[in-house]
Amino acid sequence: MKIQDIFQETYSSLSANKARSGLTILGIVIGIGSVIAMISIGQGASGQITSSIEGLGSNLLTVMPGFIQPGRGIVSSGRGSAQTLMNEDIEVLRQIAGTAYVSPELQRRFQIVASGNNTNSTVIGVEPDYAEVRNIALADGSFITEAQIRSMGRVVVLGPTVALDLFGEGNDPIGKTIRINRVNFKVIGVLQAKGSAGFFNPDDTVFVPLTTMQKILAGAEFLSTIAISVESKDLMPQVQEEATFALAEKHHVDPQSPDFSIISQADILGTLTQVTDTFTIFLAAVAGISLIVGGIGIMNMMLTTVTERTREIGLRKSIGAKKKDISMQFLTEAVMLTFLGGVMGVILGWILAVLVSQFAGIATQVSLQSVILAFGVSAAIGIIFGYYPARRAASLNPIEALRYE
Amino acid sequence: MIECKNISKVYKSGEIETHALKNASFKINDGEFVAIMGPSGSGKSTLMHIIGCLDTPTSGQYLLDDKDVSQLTDDELADIRMQKIGFVFQSFNLLPRATVLRNVTLPLVYAGVSREERENKAKEALRGSAFPEDFWNHYSNQLSGGMMQRVAIARALVNNPTLVLADEPTGNLDTKTGEMVLDTFQRLHQEQGRTIVLITHEPYVAEHAERVINIRDGNIVEDGKVKNRRIINNHNHNEK
Numbered sequence: 085m086k087i088q089d090i091f092q093e094t095y096s097s098l099s100a101n102k103a104r105s106g107l108t109i110l111g112i113v114i115g116i117g118s119v120i121a122m123i124s125i126g127q128g129a130s131g132q133i134t135s136s137i138e139g140l141g142s143n144l145l146t147v148m149p150g151f152i153q154p155g156r157g158i159v160s161s162g163r164g165s166a167q168t169l170m171n172e173d174i175e176v177l178r179q180i181a182g183t184a185y186v187s188p189e190l191q192r193r194f195q196i197v198a199s200g201n202n203t204n205s206t207v208i209g210v211e212p213d214y215a216e217v218r219n220i221a222l223a224d225g226s227f228i229t230e231a232q233i234r235s236m237g238r239v240v241v242l243g244p245t246v247a248l249d250l251f252g253e254g255n256d257p258i259g260k261t262i263r264i265n266r267v268n269f270k271v272i273g274v275l276q277a278k279g280s281a282g283f284f285n286p287d288d289t290v291f292v293p294l295t296t297m298q299k300i301l302a303g304a305e306f307l308s309t310i311a312i313s314v315e316s317k318d319l320m321p322q323v324q325e326e327a328t329f330a331l332a333e334k335h336h337v338d339p340q341s342p343d344f345s346i347i348s349q350a351d352i353l354g355t356l357t358q359v360t361d362t363f364t365i366f367l368a369a370v371a372g373i374s375l376i377v378g379g380i381g382i383m384n385m386m387l388t389t390v391t392e393r394t395r396e397i398g399l400r401k402s403i404g405a406k407k408k409d410i411s412m413q414f415l416t417e418a419v420m421l422t423f424l425g426g427v428m429g430v431i432l433g434w435i436l437a438v439l440v441s442q443f444a445g446i447a448t449q450v451s452l453q454s455v456i457l458a459f460g461v462s463a464a465i466g467i468i469f470g471y472y473p474a475r476r477a478a479s480l481n482p483i484e485a486l487r488y489e
Numbered sequence: 490m491i492e493c494k495n496i497s498k499v500y501k502s503g504e505i506e507t508h509a510l511k512n513a514s515f516k517i518n519d520g521e522f523v524a525i526m527g528p529s530g531s532g533k534s535t536l537m538h539i540i541g542c543l544d545t546p547t548s549g550q551y552l553l554d555d556k557d558v559s560q561l562t563d564d565e566l567a568d569i570r571m572q573k574i575g576f577v578f579q580s581f582n583l584l585p586r587a588t589v590l591r592n593v594t595l596p597l598v599y600a601g602v603s604r605e606e607r608e609n610k611a612k613e614a615l616r617g618s619a620f621p622e623d624f625w626n627h628y629s630n631q632l633s634g635g636m637m638q639r640v641a642i643a644r645a646l647v648n649n650p651t652l653v654l655a656d657e658p659t660g661n662l663d664t665k666t667g668e669m670v671l672d673t674f675q676r677l678h679q680e681q682g683r684t685i686v687l688i689t690h691e692p693y694v695a696e697h698a699e700r701v702i703n704i705r706d707g708n709i710v711e712d713g714k715v716k717n718r719r720i721i722n723n724h725n726h727n728e729k
Binding site for chain 1: 563568
């Protein structure tokens with residue numbers, strides 16, 4: 085039997101039962117469509133997280149006080165209360181080969197007042213390197229300079245959200261005075277909007293010189309974070325290790341259980357992609373169940389078809405059809421159903437992904453792999469769920485099949 | 490040419506053995522029109538299945554065109570059926586959603602014949618079974634019983650088989666259309682010299698053949714020429 089003849093048989097038998105074929109295909113369409121849509125949502129989320137983590141700064145190592153157990157993730161209790169990072173540590177870290185910039189930071193929340201408006205925001209004491217390390221750019225004015233650090237200048241750089249909250253739209257805050265914790269500060273710059281990066285929103289932050297923060301606002305000598313920008317990605321593990329040993333020596337603690345932790349961006353990214361991957365797999369698995377249900381629908385329809393057409397199978401056998409011809413005919417029918425369902429499912433899933441990102445604001449990403457995967461899975465479902473009915477048809481005894489009522 | 494030598498068929502269901510055929514031996518030459526007659530349960534269906542290569546005998550030899558086909562596998566039997574045997578069934582067994590032409594071409598599809606040649610052969614076979622040309626593109630379920638059976642006859646002839654095997658071909662038809670079908674067989678026999686084996690339980694139908702093999706309880710009880718043969722129309726070679 086030639087291929088075009090098999091296709092003609094398939095076409096005529098599928099079109100003879102349009103409603104039944106259509107409903108069976110619908111099962112596969114929903115299955116494939118939801119798998120595509122769910123994977124696109126998962127991959128969109130993971131893409132968004134990756135880009136926002138990378139937006140925090142490239143090749144970044146973050147030194148934090150307190151010890152984080154490896155494998156327990158980045159959440160640790162009492163981290164903020166630990167006061168083990170000191171200004172002297174900065175020089176130790178700057179001497180390590182491969183570090184490009186070192187940015188010490190001290191972070192607190194304070195009440196900020198300006199021209200009658202009131203906001204509670206994160207205030208970070210920083211040095212000029214902060215702008216390089218954290219990839220921030222100014223919309224207006226200038227960033228904190230070395231001279232202002234030395235002179236403990238009462239100057240402030242505002243995040244765009246804070247600027248908007250305090251001064252309203254259209255008003256230039258540069259040169260105005262704000263009060264942080266009842267101390268007057270002069271606004272010297274406003275940052276460009278960057279968007280939230282997961283746990284931390286740089287737009288809703290104000291920056292003051294580190295010395296001013298330590299001496300005047302917080303009254304503390306310690307640091308909450310030291311961010312290290314490494315020259316290249318390849319050097320990161322080496323710098324991380326050297327920094328651990330150097331700081332442990334400086335703090336007189338065992339490097340195996342130090343009183344600080346160094347987290348690389350890759351660790352954060354790794355943890356988060358693990359989360360989003362699990363999330364994607366979970367979504368795909370839920371959608372996959374509907375695909376299996378669709379496959380069972382195919383099998384059900386094929387078994388009904390085989391039973392219905394028992395006499396026809398008997399006739400075909402009596403005029404010379406071999407087992408292979410019969411099984412190919414029914415298998416082609418099943419694969420054709422899943423293939424059509426697969427094509428329509430990919431289109432449906434794509435439309436769903438676009439709609440989700442349009443109306444729900446969730447980033448989605450339809451990848452070629454997920455489309456290929458969907459086609460592969462739908463073809464496999466056709467073969468797996470079509471095989472048994474096809475084999476049953478092929479193994480019918482022609483005499484009994486011809487007598488079947 | 491068909492030759493059966495001591496053919497027996499035993500069906501086993503559990504402990505019980507049913508002897509459907511007991512040492513049947515006979516020979517049918519090319520160009521013969523034979524009726525195999527017997528009441529239900531006589532073993533005539535079993536004999537038809539063996540002659541039609543749908544089944545193999547438990548013992549004995551069945552030679553079709555001098556080839557022993559009694560011990561072949563299912564797929565080998567399918568090949569023999571495709572090349573040498575044309576079936577006509579009591580209930581027609583046409584594909585309902587296919588045109589007359591497509592029904593007739595179906596055996597050639599499995600034989601791997603090209604589309605164009607299939608059409609030509611099918612048209613030839615339809616003309617041979619006197620099927621009116623106006624209906625060639627009708628769906629088979631739009632036809633009357635007699636018309637359907639002639640489509641089935643054309644389908645049986647399309648591969649130019651050694652043997653046309655008709656199983657109760659008039660069983661679902663009234664007397665008049667039944668006679669039309671029997672007339673078609675007689676004409677094919679006389680004009681084209683086809684070998685036809687007709688399986689029936691009605692003596693009236695069997696009398697349209699040249700020779701009758703009478704079977705009862707698995708034994709051939711009578712084998713001989715029909716005495717008062719019924720001829721519907723005289724299809725003499727010289728007339729047409």
